[in-house]
Amino acid sequence: MKLKALLPLVTHPDPNSDAVAAHAVAVARQFGADLHVLVVNVDIPPVSNALSDLLLDLPNKIRQAEEQSRARGAHLLDRVEHQASAAGVPLSTEEVSAGPAFLYEKAATSARYFDLDLVGWEKGNPTSRTLAEAVIFGAGRPTILLPEHCDIGTLDRIAIAWDGSRVAARAVADAKPLLARCETVSVVTVVDEKPLAELDAGERLADGLRKRGLQAEATRIEAGDAPVGAILQEQAIQLGAGLLVMGGYGHSRVRDFILGGATEAVLDDLRLPILLSH
Incomplete structure (x- = not known):
C-alpha cells in the first residue's frame, strides 16, 4: 500500500522558511509516498470598535496580516510544487483558512487522515514549534520533524x-x-x-x-x-x-x-x- 504523507503549513504569524519544501519532498521521495500539502492561512474576525478603528487602525492591520499570510502560503506552495515536480513526487494541494486560535487544531485534525505527517522545524520559530506539538500530540499519527538547517540524506x-x-x-x-x-x-x-x-x-x-x-x-x-x-x-x-x-x-x-x-x-x-x- 502506498504511503500518503501530509505537509501542513501554518502561515501566521511566523511561517516556515523555504527549506521545508525541499525537505518534505526528499522524505516523500525516499519513502515512495504521495505528498499532500495543507496550507492553513489566518482568517481574523473583524473588530467593531470605533475607538480602536480610529486610534489603532485595526481593520487595516487585520487586512495586512491576512494578505501576508496568504502570500506566504502561496509562496511556500509554489516552492513545494517546484520541488515535487523536479523529484517526480505525486503531489496534491489544499488551502484553508482558520481563526488565530484554531490554526494548529485545523492542521492536527487534517493530519489524522494520512499515514505520516511531515512538519518543518525551525529553532526560534514559535509557529513551527506550536504546530509540531499540536500535530504530534493531537493527530494520532507519526510525525517526522524536519530541521531547517539539516540536509536530508539517505534514509536507508x-x-x-x-x-x-x-x-x-x-x-x-x-x-x-x-x-x-x-x-x-x-x-x-x-x-x-x-x-x-x-x-x-x-x-x-x-x-x-x-x-x-x-x-x-x-x-x-x-x-x-x-x-x-x-x-x-x-x-x-x-x-x-x-x-x-x-x-x-x-x-x-x-x-x-x-x-x-x-x-x-x-x-x-x-x-x-x-x-x-x-
Whole structure:
C-alpha cells in the first residue's frame, strides 16, 4: 500500500522558511509516498470598535496580516510544487483558512487522515514549534520533524530509541512502513537514564526485527549528565542513521503542552529528522 504523507503549513504569524519544501519532498521521495500539502492561512474576525478603528487602525492591520499570510502560503506552495515536480513526487494541494486560535487544531485534525505527517522545524520559530506539538500530540499519527538547517540524506539506515515503554512500542509500530524500506535498523538503548524493566530490551527488539526480515542491531549507551535527547541524536548520527524513531512523551492541558524530558531535549536541539509518535 502506498504511503500518503501530509505537509501542513501554518502561515501566521511566523511561517516556515523555504527549506521545508525541499525537505518534505526528499522524505516523500525516499519513502515512495504521495505528498499532500495543507496550507492553513489566518482568517481574523473583524473588530467593531470605533475607538480602536480610529486610534489603532485595526481593520487595516487585520487586512495586512491576512494578505501576508496568504502570500506566504502561496509562496511556500509554489516552492513545494517546484520541488515535487523536479523529484517526480505525486503531489496534491489544499488551502484553508482558520481563526488565530484554531490554526494548529485545523492542521492536527487534517493530519489524522494520512499515514505520516511531515512538519518543518525551525529553532526560534514559535509557529513551527506550536504546530509540531499540536500535530504530534493531537493527530494520532507519526510525525517526522524536519530541521531547517539539516540536509536530508539517505534514509536507508534508521535508528530507534528504545526503552521498552508503551510509547516506544507505539513508535516502532507506527514506523513499520518506513522500517520495511530501509537497509539497516539500529536499536539504541540508554541504560543509565532511568530504570529499565529488562536489561536486554534493546537486543530483544533487534532480534524481533531480524525475525521479521530486517537487518537490525542493538546498541547500549550511557548518557551521563548530558540530556538524553541530545545523546540519542548524537548516537544516531554516529551510526549513520538518517532518521531517529522515538516515542513522544507529553500531554496537553488545553494549549499548554507538558513535555517529557527526552522530548523536550529533542525539540530544544533538533539535529536530524526525527519520527515522534504519541
